[in-house]
Every structure is written in C-alpha cells, then in structure tokens.
Amino acid sequence: MLQKKFGYILIFPSFLVITLVLFYPLIYSLFLSFYQTSVGLGGLKLKFVGLNNYIDVLRSSEWWMSFLRTAYFVFYDIFVGMSLGLGIAILLNKNFRFRGIARTLVLFPYVLPTIVKALMWKWIYNSDYGFLNSLLYQLGIINHYIPWLSEPKLAIHMLIIVNLWEGTPFAIILYLAALQTIPNELYEAAEIDGANSWQIFSKITLPLLMPINLMLIVYKTIATFKIFDIVYALTGGGPGTTTQVVAHLMYSTVFDSLQFGKGASMSFILLIIILVLVYIYTKLFKSEINY
Amino acid sequence: MSNLKKRIFYFIDIILIILALIWTLLPIFWTFITSISEETELTKVPASWFPSHPTFENYWNVFFKKAGTTNAFRVGLMNSFIISTVVSIISVFLGSLAAYAISRLKILSSNIVVFLLLFIQMIPPVILVTSLYVIGSYLKILDTKFYLGLIYLALNLPMAIWILKGYFDTLPKEIEDSALVDGCSPPTVLFRIVIPLSGPALFTTGIFTFIACWGEFLLALVLTDSLASKTMPVTISEFMGRFYVSFNLMATVGIVASIPPILIALAFQRLIIQGLTSGAVKE
Numbered sequence: 001m002l003q004k005k006f007g008y009i010l011i012f013p014s015f016l017v018i019t020l021v022l023f024y025p026l027i028y029s030l031f032l033s034f035y036q037t038s039v040g041l042g043g044l045k046l047k048f049v050g051l052n053n054y055i056d057v058l059r060s061s062e063w064w065m066s067f068l069r070t071a072y073f074v075f076y077d078i079f080v081g082m083s084l085g086l087g088i089a090i091l092l093n094k095n096f097r098f099r100g101i102a103r104t105l106v107l108f109p110y111v112l113p114t115i116v117k118a119l120m121w122k123w124i125y126n127s128d129y130g131f132l133n134s135l136l137y138q139l140g141i142i143n144h145y146i147p148w149l150s151e152p153k154l155a156i157h158m159l160i161i162v163n164l165w166e167g168t169p170f171a172i173i174l175y176l177a178a179l180q181t182i183p184n185e186l187y188e189a190a191e192i193d194g195a196n197s198w199q200i201f202s203k204i205t206l207p208l209l210m211p212i213n214l215m216l217i218v219y220k221t222i223a224t225f226k227i228f229d230i231v232y233a234l235t236g237g238g239p240g241t242t243t244q245v246v247a248h249l250m251y252s253t254v255f256d257s258l259q260f261g262k263g264a265s266m267s268f269i270l271l272i273i274i275l276v277l278v279y280i281y282t283k284l285f286k287s288e289i290n291y
Numbered sequence: 292m293s294n295l296k297k298r299i300f301y302f303i304d305i306i307l308i309i310l311a312l313i314w315t316l317l318p319i320f321w322t323f324i325t326s327i328s329e330e331t332e333l334t335k336v337p338a339s340w341f342p343s344h345p346t347f348e349n350y351w352n353v354f355f356k357k358a359g360t361t362n363a364f365r366v367g368l369m370n371s372f373i374i375s376t377v378v379s380i381i382s383v384f385l386g387s388l389a390a391y392a393i394s395r396l397k398i399l400s401s402n403i404v405v406f407l408l409l410f411i412q413m414i415p416p417v418i419l420v421t422s423l424y425v426i427g428s429y430l431k432i433l434d435t436k437f438y439l440g441l442i443y444l445a446l447n448l449p450m451a452i453w454i455l456k457g458y459f460d461t462l463p464k465e466i467e468d469s470a471l472v473d474g475c476s477p478p479t480v481l482f483r484i485v486i487p488l489s490g491p492a493l494f495t496t497g498i499f500t501f502i503a504c505w506g507e508f509l510l511a512l513v514l515t516d517s518l519a520s521k522t523m524p525v526t527i528s529e530f531m532g533r534f535y536v537s538f539n540l541m542a543t544v545g546i547v548a549s550i551p552p553i554l555i556a557l558a559f560q561r562l563i564i565q566g567l568t569s570g571a572v573k574e
Contacts, residue, residue, distance in 0.1 A: 003396050003477055004396065004398075006392075006396065006477045006478065007392040007396030007397075007398040008392070008398065010388040010389060010391060010392040010396075010398075010481075011388070011389045011392040011393070011398050011399070013385045013388065013389075014385045014386065014388070014389040014448050014452060015389070017385070017441070017444055017445045017448060018411075018445050018448055018449065020445070021423075021441060021442055021444070021445030021446075022411060022414070022419065022445050022446070024426075025418075025419050025422035025423050025426060026414060026418070026419065026422075028422040028425070028426065029418050029419070029421060029422045032421070032422065032425075044425065088311045091304060091307055091308050091311060092308070094304055096301075096304065096305060096308070100560070102308060102312060103560060103564070104556060104557060104560040105312055105315060105316060106311070106312070106315050107556045107560060107563060107564075108315060108316065108319060108553060108556060109315060110556075111502050111552035111553065111555065111556045111563075112319075112506070112549050112552055112553070113505055113506030113508070113523070113524055113527075113548055113549070113552070114506055114508055114524070115506070115508050115524040115527045115528055115548075116506075116524075116527065116545045116548050116549050117318075118531075119322075119527060119531060119541060119542075119544075119545045120318045120319065120321070120322045120542075120545060121318060122531065123321075123322065123325060123538060123541070123542065124318055124321060126538075128334075128336070129333055129334055129335075129336065129338060129538070130338075131321045131338060133337075134336070134337040134338035137337050138337050165314070165315075165318070168315075169315075170567070173564050173567050173568060174567065174568060176564070177564065177567075177568035178568075218409070219412075222409070222412050222413050223412075225415075226415050226416065228416070228417070228508075228509055229508045229509065232508075232509075232528075233528060233531060246415075247415055247416075247417050250415065250417040250418070251417050251509075254417065254420075254421050255513065260421055260425070263417065263418075263421055264418060264421055264422075267414075267415045267417060267418030267421075268418070270415055271413060271414065271415065271418075274413050275413065278409070278413075
C-alpha cells in the first residue's frame, strides 16, 4: 500500500544511521572479541583465539573486582539515590511559593556537562584549599584537612557522593510527574477513614509508584554500570585500583594496553550481565504489581 | 492547635526544601565564587566564603586572552556549539519522520521501539568507541567534526524518535484523516499539518539532543585529536590534567561551559520535564 511504502521511506534514514553507526561497530566488536589483537607497523594484526578472551576476562580477579566496585555504585544509586529522589519529589510536590523556581534549580546537576561536574567536585575535594575541608574545619567537625581522593577507602565513597548528586534530579522529575497523576480523592478518602500519613504513604503512594520504581531501577542500573567520566576525571581509577570501575578497566585495556579484542569481550560480558539483570527486575516487579 | 501543627509542618517542609536546594546548588555556587576570586584568595586556609575583591577578569581572559590554554578552550566551545546545533536539527528532522511512521503508519510496534531504545542505552560506549576508532581510522574520517557528529546523531536518534512518537500519539487523528479524505497525500499531511502542529515537541527533542551532545566526553576524547575537531569537554579535561593551572581560571571555564545548559534549563524547564516524563508516566 502507498501508506506503508511512505512509512518505510520515512523510517529509512534513521534506520540507516543507527545501523551503520551503532550496529555495524557492535557486530565488528563481537568479531574482534574472538581475536587477539596487536597494533604494529601496518595497522591492526588479528589472531583468532576463539573464546579465550572471554575465559581470560572471567578468570581475572581484576575484572571481578572492578565489576563489584561498579555494582557498589549501582547499589547506592538505587537505594540512596531513589529514596533521596522520592523524598525531594514529595517536598517539591507540596504547595509553596517559588515552587516553579525550586523545580528548575534541582534540574541543574542534570543538565551540566559531566566534565564540568567533575571539575567542580575535584576543586571541592582539593585537600589543601578545597571547600569541603574548609567547611568541615570551620564547623569544628574535623581538626585537620583530609585528602579525600587519595585515601583508598574514602575515594570510592567520595565518587559515590558525586554520582548521587548528579543522578538525583532525574529521579526527582520522574517521581514528581508520577505523584501528580495520583488522584487527590484517594488521599481524601484515606484521611476520612482515619489513616495516618505513614499508612497513606505505604498503602497508596508507594504501590502506585511501582511502575516508576521499575523504570528508575532499570535506568539507573544501565546508566551506572557505564559510569566513566567522573572516575576518569576525578581519580583516574586510583589510588591504586581502588576506584577502578568496569568502563575504566575497558578503557585502559583498549587504549593503554591496546588489547582491542579483550576489551571487546569485556563489553559483551557486561552487556549480557545487564540484560540478565533487567530481565530479572521485570519478572520480579511483575509479580509485585499483580499482588 | 491543628492550625499551629500545620504551620510547624509547613515550616519543616520549607527547611527541608532549602536543605535540598543547598545540596544541589552549593557545588555550582562554590565554583562561581572561585571563578570571581583573586588567585591569592584561593590559597587562604580556611577558604573565605566570599571574595574580598570580586573580579571578572578571568571571564575576560577566557573569552579574549590570546594564551594557548584559553584559546584551545574557545575553539572547543565553538566546535561543541556547531556539532550540538547541527546534530540537534538533523535528529529532530529525521526523528520526526521516523516517529510519524511508527505512530501513525504502524511501521514498527512500540514494544520493538522501546526494546531497541533500551538496548542502545545498554551498550557500553567504550565498546563502540573501540570499533568506531578502528573504522574511523580505516575510512580516514577520524578526528573530524563530521564523524563525531554522525555518531552523536545515531546515539540520540532513538531518544528523539521516542519523545516525538509519544507526542504524535497524543495528536488528534481527525484532522489528518479529513485531510487525507480531501485528497492530501501522506507527505503533505506530515509536512503541512503534523509537523507545524508539533512545535513544542520538536523543540524539546532538540533541547535534549543539544544538552547530550554538549556534555558528551568519552567519544570525543578518543575520536578527536586536533583543535579542528576537539570539543569543549575534551579541552576542559586537558585543562584539568595540566600540572599547573590556576584554579580560578579553571572554575571560570567550568562556569562558561555551563551557561548554555543552565540557560536552557531556566527557559524551558517545563519542556524538559515533559520530555523526560513522556512515555514514562502515561501508562
């Protein structure tokens, strides 16, 4: 039919760009992941090694340590980040003056370029002149300056704070939109029945937010497993390897040690893990929502 | 009594909101303060909360001084601006065509589109960067604005299609139907009726693409090398990596790079929020 034909013409340019620029490299990477690659005179040299890259990665403790570290970021993002987002959304959903302005201001961390955010926080964490040391010192909380990013145990938590700061606006906005779709009558009826605010929250608000929770968990898992910019700019994975996340490990495997094939196999392992996680979430939440 | 209780609760809410805003804005505020401080003031221990002699000299330097570092930043800013603008326009155009085909002509089911969108989001950029680097050097288009822009286009198209499809779904179908009955061809309906009616949605999509391209770092870091194609985030990261660079100049660079997205947020807050939540909430 004429309409169908027109439709295919319309979708073709987008399809072409996405296939050429995303799917072709993806398949090329899959191909590379079965090869040992070396860069020498005359360009890339390839040697077929089958599944060896995958086996190497799965057996390396470096990979699993980076993976667990990234999972630690995801854990904070989901539990602390989402609670923070919901809390602030509930506040911003109330009636007060300057509500519109407040809602705009919370957007800022979301729209700023990540590299600028990294720059800001690097300066805040500066061990000699940084704002954080200065503030805590003036408040009498610490009595000597702390090198936030060069103490192994501290550094990762300082990065998690930055990640929470930058990730919360997205959760706030989604929760705000969801809260506005809950009909007011539900709350009024509950109040007449004598429910207290905790009961109203746990029996009405929370269940109705389930679809948004699922969406946020999926989104945050996907986004945080890819975390790179902040780590690269703030600590470069250090001190030692204590803040090395998977994306950073892949980056250095590819661009520092030039092991293209091994780096590619890492990405596919990560891709499969994320797919499995997302699948599990959807299953879990389906039973939750039906209940 | 109950009135008093209400007022106390209102008061607590306001305090909590102020705390939330401080948490959000303090890093930005502190960077701004640094950018208008004099160099000597920054090394005071403990730091001062407000400069005794605020100065905008660094802003002048960033825009007009002929030093190597600031010059690289200016060129990066310009490259970012060109790439982000062109990519936004093209992705709005191509995205609206595809979205129309999906929304009205049912070329692909929504489920497939959502899955594709999620899947593309899932791909770790590092994996793409490896093969894009190899492919780019093979085709000799590495280190060009064209190549980087093309990649940004592909990465942002799925999101653009998704936002626009959500919008087209809400447009009343009757107008288009009657136009078709009157003998308009499908292309005329799309270009004469649907697209002119979709101004705000097209704009929102453009804003999203612009912000995403403006901030993208990893791909630009790997795929650009010369000043002809380096984008603003790359020039900033080089600033940060330098052994010595004055903190206030760096803070100024950060603030300047934040101005476009902040202006966008201030002007189009409602559109951004609508864009982020379209499709997510209306189920």
